[in-house]
Amino acid sequence: HQNFSAGNNENSIEAHIGINGEANLDFLNIPLTIPEMTLPYTTLTTPQVKDFSLWEKTGLKDFLKTTKQSFDLSVKAQYKKNKDKHIIPTPFYAKDFQVLSTPNDIFIPAMGNITYDFSFKSGIITLNTNVGLYNQSDIVAYFLSSSSSVTDALQYKLEGTSSLTRKRGLKLATALSLSNKFVEGNHDGTISLTKKNMEASVTTSAEVQIPILRMKFKQELNGNTKSKPTVSSTIELMYDLNSTATGTINHKLNLESLTSYFYIESSTKGDIKGSVLSIEYSGTIASEASTYLNSKSTRSSVKLQGASKVDGIWN
Secondary structure (H helix, E strand, O other), rough: OOOEEEEEOOOEHHHEEEEEEEEHHHHHOOOOOOOOOEEEOOOEEOEEEEEEOOOOOOHHHHHHHHOEEEEEEEEEEEEOOOOEEEOOOOOOOOOOOOOEEEEEEEEEEEOOOOEEEEEEOOEEEEEEEEEEEEEEOOOEEEEEEEEOOOHHHHHHEEEEEHHHHHHOOOEEEEEEEEEOOEEEEEEEEEEEOOOOOOOEEEEEEEEEEEEEEHHHHHHHEEEOOOOEEEEEEEEEEEEOOOEEEEEEEEEEEEEEEEOOOOEEOOOOOOOEEEOOOEEEEEEEEEEEEEEEEOOOEEEEEEEEEEEEEEEOOOO
């Protein structure tokens, strides 16, 4: 069953589509037979697969319960018109007096608000997505997508916003977040532009948790041109490979620049420890580097340190 509607009036334009029905998955019950095969250019052969049921053997029977799956789909889009208008003058000169006048200005409607909504529902999963673009005192874009399911791995939430502010210059701000059983992440960034300065900052973080790996990551990036162009960056990483190897990595970078000189410095530190076959090991590394450059001279320095240890073998 499906339905469709659309409308256009002085305030908005919108359209809606709705579909619901059933999907028949009986074909998954048909047993499959795959003969023994020899892999090309090798002497290896794959074993024969006989009467293999995708429905029974892959766990779909326990997951879906029935081959008759109902679903409901809905899509809605809407544009709300903006009453404001942008005026574009069309000047012309009179032939005899060369007098400037504007009798026929061009009026262009300002951008309105746009929204989009999507939803899908079934016995396995429910999906929802909402998107919006709003033209108000600021221009704002919004995105949200999420799911709910009987299986935790299929549940997620992804959300993002972006805004453009036009007061005292331009400022663009963006935020993004993701959450799931296995992955979580966040991203925030701003860029500001004025007549005298440009400033930017970005922060990104992520966390991964799966059976063989746990990891945390964070990066920060900042820059501005207030007194002199400067950029700084930091990266932090922590990981655990199922307790067989754990470690951290830290990296820092700083940069300064003027027309008279250029300076950059970076440092990296890392460590690891773990065990293989009941033998414990560990190691560390550290490096520092810097460069200074001007019209008369150049200076550079590099420093590197490292150490490792394996129980019963070396230290």
